[in-house]
Amino acid sequence: QRFERNFALFGSGIAVFLVGLLWLSLRWSLRPLTRLTGAVRAVETGKQDHVQGRYPLEITPLVATLNDVLVMQKAQTQRTQNALGELAHSLKTPLAVLQQQAHDDQRDTLKRMRDIIDYQLARAATQGTTLLTSPELIAPLATQIKSALIKVYGHKGIHITMECDPTLSLRAAKGDILEVLGNTLDNACKWCSRHVHLHITRHAGQVILTICDDGPGFTANARQMLTRGGRADTRMEGQGIGLAVVHDIITSYGGTLDIGRCETCAHGTLNGAKVVLKWASRR
Secondary structure, three states, X not given: OHHHHHHHHHHHXXXXXXXXXXXXXXXXXXXXXXXXXXXXXXXXXXOOOOOOOOXXXXXXXXXXXXHHHHHHHXXXXXXXXXXXXXXXXXXXXXXXXXXXXXXXXXXXXXXHHHHHHHHHHHHHOOOOOOOOOOEEEHHHHHHHHHHHHHHHOHHHOOEEEEEEOOOOEEEOOHHHHHHHHHHHHHHHHHHOOOEXXXXXXXXXXXXXXXXXXXXXXXXXXXXXXXXXXXXXXXXXXXXXXXXXXXXXXXXXXXXEEEEEEEOOEOOEOOOEEEEEEEEEOOO
8 A cells, every 4th residue: 555655656746747847848849939929920010021030940941931921022012013103104194195185075985094094003002911911000191191181172171080099000001091091081072061070990800980071972873983983973073983992992901891971970960971991900
């Protein structure tokens, strides 16, 4: 009995020792992966542009591949932006000349061609979300668009109010955020009487942008504006591609776009058009 008791105690001690040794071994061996995870998080949040640090030989090829992918992605994005800019310049200038020289019955066709080019270029420029997309603060971008539109529509004396947490960020390409804010706010300013209200908040893992105005509101066939080059009305100048481009951008990020009438909002009763963008966001 004494032998069995001593053997059980000795065996239990050996088992505890081996389990502890195994835990320490796993913790030590997985430490490089933990550091690699932290480095990838730093790239995600924009603190660094590539994975830094020294790693064991077994992980070094993975780190090198990740950095190569980051470099290639950045270079590809830049080449795409440059090519789209050159394409836009090379196509729009000749079309503008042709439109000035064309007969009245030909100008509508040329204008339609230019609308299609604008839409497809804007659609192709949409970057969409990637794993390593850095978060962007929304408030500074919204303020930038707001200031520009107040100058553009200065003859109307419009008043744009904005509610947005200054710390609210969105994991998306900066150009896509500017495109969404610019097109939706420009559409509101174009049709409003005097007032436009922008409200941005986060709810249930989504960034929700609500834009209201005191204009006539959307017509019954307003959904046409979400299709390629569609317009619900021809009383104002414009290609009618703004909301269609916004719809494509939001869809590429897994979000939604809804349009309707703004009966009430934080700014008061506007009774105009209402655009609600729900943009999926990872913190």
